[in-house]
Amino acid sequence: MNAKDRVLIFDTTLRDGEQSPGCSMALQEKLEMGRQLARLGVDVIEAGFPISSRGDFESVHAIAEVVGNMKVSGLKPPIIAGLARAKEADIKRAAEAVKPAQRPRIHTFLATSPIHMERKLRMTPQQVLETVSTQVQFARSLVEDVEFSLEDGGRTEWPFMVEVVAAAVEAGAGTINIPDTVGYCQPEQFAGQIKYLFEHCPQARKAIISVHCHDDLGLAVANSLAAVREGARQVECTINGIGERAGNASLEEIVMNLVTRKDYFGCTTRVRTQELYPTSRLLTQVTGQRVQANKAVVGANAFAHEAGIHQDGMLKDKSTYEIMTPESVGWKGEGMVMGKHSGRHAFRTRLRELGFDLGGEQLDKAFTRFKEVADKKKDVFDDDLIALAAEALFKDSAQAWELSYLSATSGTSTLPTATVKMTCRNEEFVDAAMGDGPVDAAFRAIDRITGNPLAVHEYVLEAITEGQDAMGRVTITVSRQDSHSHRVKGRGVSTDVVLASAKAYVSALNALDQIEKNLGQEAPDAPLKSSTP
């Protein structure tokens, strides 16, 4: 197998993935995901869309600095890409953001389908061709590595696609991406389009041809793999398949198809498949969005054999019903159950096995919380440990508001009341309030302390594991009460659901304060997030 048979894995979890509702991530969360993507061994990390907001710029810059210089097992650090429309201001901002990376990339795009050119861009095909040429050249004057995407490529007329690709390659793009932006293509048709490109555009052979498929009709993975069969050598995808609308092609499914059916595809990747499951779990913690149980590769039931006849076959020979092993994707089973007598070493070791490498202050915090939980709850399971690790990992030590005390009462003949103590920059505040229930009362007491009530848009309470003594995780989406305010998410975990709720409320409050602080310094011509493709 030669270098031409290597499929590059371009991860866009932090850009396209982050655009999906409920998946926005804070800087610290993006950094942690970025580190894990590097451990997973992806070739390219698209870290964000730097001109879209100051926050996006800062996270791309931080990822470029930290992850873009991170070597794992002697491999080169991943390429860090920043997205930019085919406009000078966007391209400059992206170049600045990815600069600290050892291998920076600008990923610029322009729509090429008749409907997008006429209705959205109001540009003629000739103007589009000229813009591609000028802007790719401009990007090349700033960085060596430029990728050009033909937005809505799946609905672009094939002869025009050939002209655009030729122009982009001649202008210096090393990677050409054909996205099925609206998830409209069918596998044979999409494969035919890539075949046509290679047959009619000699310049296509001088670049790496990439694909980026959306899952509106559930065909993102099938379309991407069909394109690989025709010579595409970069696939753009996301962990757990998150992304705009129905999502992107799922990275774990793409990779495990290439690995499991190497006989069919004849291609390799540099992904360490044992990191797939930990990466998926980390993303679930960060976004609070669970993966469906029957999801391929990383769903809770992906390796569960329920039917008697299957279990019988598995006992006789695993390969009767198992085409890949759970271990190969990093599924470590439920492992040992921990309890209050478990020590720090065992705690840290299990967290490492689960993909969380905590040290120093974060480990101390997580271990202290573990002991508190183990005192209240007989058995502490993997999912509990992961929730505690995520809590320690993503708690911003610089956050302004801290919840130091909560007492709540409720019952059939009591008015639900809560008393809350909070600290802010070493000052302590106490207040109490009544509410519809103890959670509402706690939120109102916090509002009285901050003097700036929040509007709650979504409140999700889930039990992390089974059993009556399970820890509860609350994910909450809030904004200020005016309609222009940003919406942010907060999370809290505890065996006491009122406390978990109050923690989530305070973490959202801190996130909102942080965003508002950054907002004052927004980039001058920053487009709204909604203008991202």
Ligand code: KIV
């Ligand atoms: O879906 C799309 O077309 C995109 C491009 C920017 C690659 O996300």
Ligand code: ZN
């Ligand atoms: Zn996309």
